Amino acid sequence: MKTGFVNIFGRPNAGKSTLLNALMGEKMAIVSPKVQTTRHRIKTILTEKDYQIVFSDTPGIIEPRYKLHEKMMDAVKSALEDADVALLIVDVNENHEEANAIFEALKLKVPAIVVINKIDRASQEKIKEAVTYFESRNYCRKVITVSALSGINIKKFLKPILELLPEGEPFYSGDDISDLPTKFFVSELIREKIYELLSDEIPYHTAVLVREFKEKTTLVKIVADIIVHRETQKAIIIGEKGSMIKRLGTEARKEIEAFLQQKVFLELFVKVKPKWRENDMQLKEYGY
Ligand SMILES: Nc1nc2c(ncn2[C@@H]2O[C@H](COP(=O)(O)OP(=O)(O)O)[C@@H](O)[C@H]2O)c(=O)[nH]1
Numbered sequence: 001m002k003t004g005f006v007n008i009f010g011r012p013n014a015g016k017s018t019l020l021n022a023l024m025g026e027k028m029a030i031v032s033p034k035v036q037t038t039r040h041r042i043k044t045i046l047t048e049k050d051y052q053i054v055f056s057d058t059p060g061i062i063e064p065r066y067k068l069h070e071k072m073m074d075a076v077k078s079a080l081e082d083a084d085v086a087l088l089i090v091d092v093n094e095n096h097e098e099a100n101a102i103f104e105a106l107k108l109k110v111p112a113i114v115v116i117n118k119i120d121r122a123s124q125e126k127i128k129e130a131v132t133y134f135e136s137r138n139y140c141r142k143v144i145t146v147s148a149l150s151g152i153n154i155k156k157f158l159k160p161i162l163e164l165l166p167e168g169e170p171f172y173s174g175d176d177i178s179d180l181p182t183k184f185f186v187s188e189l190i191r192e193k194i195y196e197l198l199s200d201e202i203p204y205h206t207a208v209l210v211r212e213f214k215e216k217t218t219l220v221k222i223v224a225d226i227i228v229h230r231e232t233q234k235a236i237i238i239g240e241k242g243s244m245i246k247r248l249g250t251e252a253r254k255e256i257e258a259f260l261q262q263k264v265f266l267e268l269f270v271k272v273k274p275k276w277r278e279n280d281m282q283l284k285e286y287g288y
């Protein structure tokens with residue numbers, strides 16, 4: 001059996017989370033047009049009769065400015081250490097030299113497949129130029145062009161990945177699709193709605209903590225706290241007469257119901273914790 005870790009690296013917004021979802025055929029990682037949405041390393045597991053691939057989505061590679069950022073880059077480093085294959089993803093329209101500089105700085109010890117993404121948004125000429133550029137890099141074993149969003153060329157991944165993976169025993173039971181608890185995915189789906197519905201810097205100042213997750217006979221009861229820095233941010237999330245928190249709750253509940261395939265009762269609270277992004281204990285409590 002072929003088994004191993006296939007870890008996805010790239011700059012913010014290149015499409016790492018979208019690619020992971022496309023490879024899994026299921027929504028596992030939240031996606032947003034805003035940068036730095038992914039804060040954790042998310043492992044997902046694809047098991048078939050003759051292979052088990054453990055994919056990892058990682059936060060985009062950035063210069064850390066807050067302790068939260070440092071934790072995010074630790075997630076990138078841990079993914080560097082156990083990779084058997086690296087998927088280096090680049091937006092076809094982003095600057096090749098800058099992406100290349102980041103890929104070189106990773107100092108990969110494992111073979112890499114360069115994934116040129118968002119080809120639905122580029123001319124044939126532009127795509128060809130990117131392929132030529134990355135093909136000649138010495139970390140690159142193969143180039144795949146893809147649109148992670150529309151699914152173009154997603155089927156071309158399996159064969160080259162399996163060729164690069166070692167033989168071995170599976171790491172996870174065949175039923176597992178992730179190493180993270182359901183609670184984590186629930187808090188991520190709430191966080192995704194915050195990115196979608198609230199503008200400016202609010203999502204970056206927000207954490208979500210699922211406090212209660214109880215499976216009852218007919219539904220799942222979930223209580224979650226939305227953590228922000230300031231009272232003004234709390235007021236914006238609650239909205240006029242509670243309109244924003246209500247909308248957030250309704251839309252997040254629908255996503256969670258689709259994910260759990262069960263009816264959900266969702267209760268949200270907004271709490272102010274000044275400077276939580278700088279506080280080790282709070283970062284730990286919120287799962288970072
Ligand atoms: N047009 C287009 N957009 C994409 C593609 N892949 C991702 N995106 C969009 O790019 C943005 C960032 O994607 P995301 O997966 O969150 O990037 P990450 O920061 O690298 O994880 C989102 O708005 C995605 O919908 C693609 O193949 N084509």
Ligand SMILES: [Mg+2]
Nearest residue numbers: 016017037038
């Ligand atoms: Mg992401």
